Amino acid sequence: MPFLSSFNWVPLLLTGKLALVTTLILVIIGVPLAYAIAFSKSKLKPVFEALVGMPLVLPPTVIGFYFLLIFSPAYGVGKWLKDFFDIQLVFSFNGLVVASLIYSLPFMVQPIQNGLQSLPKNLHEASYTLGKSKWQTLWYVLLPNCKKAILTGMVLTFAHTIGEFGLVLMVGGSIPNKTQVASSIIYEKVESLNYEAAHKYSAILLVISFVILVLVYSLSKNNFSTQIKNNGH
Amino acid sequence: MISINIFKALKGTQGFFDLAIDETINKSDFIGVYGKSGAGKTSLLRMLSGLDIPDKGTIIVEDTPWFDSSKRTNLPVQKRNIGYVFQEDVLFDNMTVLQNLHFALSKSNEIKLLDELIDIMELEALLNFNTYQLSGGQKQRISLARALVRQPKLLLLDEPLSALDYEMRQRLQEYIKKAHKTYQLTTLMVSHDPWELYQLVDKVWQINDGKIVKKGTPEQILPLELYKKII
Numbered sequence: 358m359p360f361l362s363s364f365n366w367v368p369l370l371l372t373g374k375l376a377l378v379t380t381l382i383l384v385i386i387g388v389p390l391a392y393a394i395a396f397s398k399s400k401l402k403p404v405f406e407a408l409v410g411m412p413l414v415l416p417p418t419v420i421g422f423y424f425l426l427i428f429s430p431a432y433g434v435g436k437w438l439k440d441f442f443d444i445q446l447v448f449s450f451n452g453l454v455v456a457s458l459i460y461s462l463p464f465m466v467q468p469i470q471n472g473l474q475s476l477p478k479n480l481h482e483a484s485y486t487l488g489k490s491k492w493q494t495l496w497y498v499l500l501p502n503c504k505k506a507i508l509t510g511m512v513l514t515f516a517h518t519i520g521e522f523g524l525v526l527m528v529g530g531s532i533p534n535k536t537q538v539a540s541s542i543i544y545e546k547v548e549s550l551n552y553e554a555a556h557k558y559s560a561i562l563l564v565i566s567f568v569i570l571v572l573v574y575s576l577s578k579n580n581f582s583t584q585i586k587n588n589g590h
Numbered sequence: 591m592i593s594i595n596i597f598k599a600l601k602g603t604q605g606f607f608d609l610a611i612d613e614t615i616n617k618s619d620f621i622g623v624y625g626k627s628g629a630g631k632t633s634l635l636r637m638l639s640g641l642d643i644p645d646k647g648t649i650i651v652e653d654t655p656w657f658d659s660s661k662r663t664n665l666p667v668q669k670r671n672i673g674y675v676f677q678e679d680v681l682f683d684n685m686t687v688l689q690n691l692h693f694a695l696s697k698s699n700e701i702k703l704l705d706e707l708i709d710i711m712e713l714e715a716l717l718n719f720n721t722y723q724l725s726g727g728q729k730q731r732i733s734l735a736r737a738l739v740r741q742p743k744l745l746l747l748d749e750p751l752s753a754l755d756y757e758m759r760q761r762l763q764e765y766i767k768k769a770h771k772t773y774q775l776t777t778l779m780v781s782h783d784p785w786e787l788y789q790l791v792d793k794v795w796q797i798n799d800g801k802i803v804k805k806g807t808p809e810q811i812l813p814l815e816l817y818k819k820i821i
Contacts, residue, residue: 482641483680483733485667487694488740501684577666 365542369561372539375450375525376518379457380465383514384507387465392495394466396472396481410463417460420525424456448530453538454526457518464513472506473499497532509576514570519562591616592744592776594805596637596647596657600758600800602628609633609800615744615778620770622791624811625779630800631780636745639674640667645692651743673737673775675750679729687732688717694739704739710772711735712764727758738769745770747779751786763789784812 393433394405412420428435428446438444446452476499484494499508522540529536539558546555592615600609609630615621623631636642637657640647646659656665691713692703708714711731721729730750737745747766747793751759767790770777781787787794787808794811796804804811 474780477678479676479678479680480682482667483674483676484682484693485641485743486639486672486674487736488671488696489693490668498682498684502682 364557367534368539368542368558368587369535371450371534371537372519375453375457375538376515378454379461379518380511380515382454383458383461383465386467387462387510387514388507391466391469391473392499395470409466413463417521417523418527419462420456421524424452424459424524424528428452428455429558433554447528448532448536450529450536451485453525453529456524456549457521460521460524461514461517464517465510468506468510468513469503472503472509474501476507505576509573512569512573512576516573519565519569591652593648594638596634596644596649598633598642598725598800600630600633600646601820602630602799604628604709604727604764607799611800613795613802613805615776617776618713618774618779619793620775620791621779622787622794622808623778624782624784624787625793625797627782629686629797631797632748633800634797635674635748635778639668639672639746640665640742671740671743671792673740673742673745675730675733675737675745675747677749677752679726681724681729681732681735681736683720683722685721686717687713687719687721687724690735691717691739692734694736696740700739700741703741707735707738710768725758727762729756730754730762734762734765734769736790738773738775741773743776745775747776747777749782759786766790783807786813787812 359556374535390409394402394409397405397481399405425447428438430436430439430445430447435445438446444451446455480502481494481499483490485497489497520540521538522544525531525536525538526541526544529538529541531537531541537545539562543555543558545560546558592755593613594615595612596609598609600607607630611634623634625631632781633642636762637644640656644657644659647657648655648659649657651670654665655663656670657663673690681687681694685693691708695701695704708717711734713732713735716724716728716732720798721732724732734750750766751762754762763786766777766779769775770790779787779791794804794806795802795813
């Protein structure tokens, strides 16, 4: 098919890879973080919540700007990483992953935190009275009872990472086959008035985003129906 | 024997008050904790279990200090060997009835006890059910059995029957009575229901604003008219 032979799939594959890696790492980081915030009795809890939620309100360019400042190989942390570990995050795929972890953090943490907080308080206390530790309680009782919240967090994180633009452009620089993801190639195609190519990438992203959102709403609906069913008994 | 001498400042519906309890519980006692809402009954149970911490005092169980503020001893709830049945059902919906009971096991030799409990509490037919498929009474029966799996030194029942209808209460009372007798349990049960206390307990502590204002047999403490009516 001419469409398949001439079409450059690499930006879409890179987008998928970035979203997948970000989601997998964030679920590992997000679960303990959400647990710590959900059950925190510290007066600083609103501060931690605000820190996690910052990427929701900040323009991605602000995060991108600070990322470039911190991880520039010319000085500071970036120089240290370059000198001691030969790691350069700026203009690299790994850099995109680190930036995406920060950018998508609230999309993973907040649904899981809400899921944990919506469980009855006595649920974890009941587990403690049965001699189970906090970790056993989290693993065997709390997380299995908010599976849908975790799945929602994962799907939202995946979808949000696919939709990143400003941040990936600043941090990655849109280098073909390396950091050029779907959203940045669309921008470039439009800039160069190649609307046909822009249409193709845009249409694919549109369909993927729609399918993901249908999935999210189906999950929320099922969650709601299950709650109704449980309360009905 | 369990010696309790605890103090905690609490906030009730009428404002702040001090909970101060200085009592002894003998082995195999069945004590009913009776009093108005917000009198500190649940707080007492939560402090005995380790879910809440007293401001000061001691809780000594068979010569082992569970809590001693002067020595900064506070045995975590996981290590206190208590059984706790909450007012609302807190079965784990991600597990079947049998898995809920197995979850409470800590040593392999308790499996025999588990089988015995399933028999005594007549749970055989429910074992493979999901917990959300069960009635309120069945759930509380399983909660009771689950709390007993660990052979607790102290069984704490926080109004476990209050959400059930009359018939279901009667049945559950029989199970509680049977469990207390069979395992020679030391039990503390919070209840608003004088009739329930008449049926089950040997002694009653009447609590008001965090203090035990009366204690004695149910006949001595609870409204006499009701007792005569029941007799």
